[in-house]
Amino acid sequence: MPGGRVKKAPTIVEIARDLGVSSSTVSRAFTAPRLLRPETVERIRAAAAERGYIPNVHARALSTGVPRTIGLIVPDIANPFFPPMIRAAQRAAEETGHTVLIADTDGDVEREKRIIARLAAQSESLIIASSRLPSDELVELTDRRRVLFINRDEPDTARILVSARDALSQGVNRLLELGHRRFAYVGGPAGSWSDGERHGAVLAALQGSGAHLHSFRIESGTYEDTMVAGDEILSAAPTAVIAFDDVIAHGVIDLLHHRGISVPQQISVVGCDDVLALTTQPPLASVALKAAEAARLAVRIVVEGQVSEMLSPQRIALQGELVERATVAAPPEQPRR
Template sequence: MSGARVKKAPTIVEIAHELGVSPSTVSRAFTAPRLLKPETVERIRAAAAERGYVPNVHARALSTGVPRTIGLIVPDIANPFFPPMIRAAQRTAEETGHTVLIADTDGDVEREKRTIERLTAQSESLIIASSRLPSAQLCELTARRRVLFINRDEPETARILVSSRDALGQCMARLLELGHERFVYVGGPEGSWSDGERRGIVEESLAGSGATLESMRIPSGTYADTMAAADQILAGSPTAVVAFDDVIAHAVIDLLHDRGVSVPGAVSVVGCDDTVALTTQPPLTSIALKVADAARLAVRTVVEGQVSEMLTPQRIALQGELVERATVAAVG
């Protein structure tokens, strides 16, 4: 008994010939669609689907010896800032036939170094978010590997910064306008580029204003440790607290409530990241950051060009937006 003949799937050359384009154009429609016109990508993919063509995602791995994977390293996967980044990176990578390998370093420098070594052997390129490595090691790393940094502003590297500078400056001007004179900045993990930027803009905004500023740090960045630091945060009787991120801001609101201090009646609170702002009571004024946009751009950047080439140094800063809600008010 003879079985039905299985129809052979067309090759990339056959698809290209039928559509009157080059094989490389067909390949780009699947691996680097942003290099082509949207209508070209749509025409090629539709024709490929109709004819049963499936792009060979293993071909490049066979020729380079490296699988079509991207290593994404973050310092704290449990922090609400990072899941939107991971999700956007994964979805963008899928569009180009890549897979994202995710690793969490827990903010530990030695673990980050080990993770980089491990993922380098498994990935075409690395995207490292909020790296804690010393500058000298970063320079050495980018000289030997295809690496892009998110939220680490190291000269002569490829980096994308999710910046709160403009929006936080606007927020500080608003707080001063509302009559605030005693400020506390509650910072996050030591060595964080984001913390340095946010602390810097708070200091710059208050310089020459006559307002006072107390700065402190919650090294772990956790809700629990922020709650435990209540006495230190409230020691100077602040009228406004600016937090490194929404997790810390959430804890500040709750510790103020526990002490019977009204928010924003007695103390205004501002967060940054806009990740949990709608779950606080009252809803938190925060800086909405373009985290997903940064992840998408990072993936598109690392998948273009030759795998054997290092990335061209460049600095891209994506500015956030102030979202005013219910935790900021004029001094009573």
């Protein structure tokens, strides 16, 4: 301003001195708030805002040569399961001055390798959801990069599992109580950790029940291919269908409607993810998963500590919850012989 004096923004040192805390404490309030008491973080951030302090998100990049970014890799950004995860990761990253770079592998292993190589050069750390890479390559990757996996249960790695096991077991038991004895599991892409866990949970829950299970796979995981597989699914004559996710469950409900089969009066349907449940007719019974919570936790883990250090192995499983809705009912009475 002409004839005036430009007011300089306060520094971390000045804020720390005014509040009677260390400079590192002020820094952590912006870069690693989980390490401090919530009231301390609130006091520091309020004081900083009052004094016009703006965290320099580029300082760490200048000193380390690595920008304050996190690479988030997903197999299918169009799948309704992933947008809430992406949104939660972005918001959690913003709180620590980070930016999230998002990439979609389209479920292709070679594409995933290329994306990992490219984002690793641009990011402090990587969060990889539902990786399709072979186990040995995943372990090797953690030896060279700061990486955390979501929905890939690989030993000796840092991973968070968005688990449907307990809730699906509850759902199968509920169907058994209602009298169902002929089940179909309509799975998703081969090699998916989530599909393996969900199929395994259904198998385990049915063990010893005397019920019959027929398993199918929609490799693409799409609504369209589920509709195409109608003849195959109906050939098992199920009274209850459990789908890998809500997209496949939606396809199952619509193909049943098109064949003149009533849901749930003739066939019950249970989905997984709880992302499309209220858009189906009738509303879909599904397993509500903690994808957003997993993303927030993943960001907190990767931003803490030294960028130069690899993440310590740990396994965190977040169990989902069964939400019963109108697609589940007792099976139709079987004719007496």
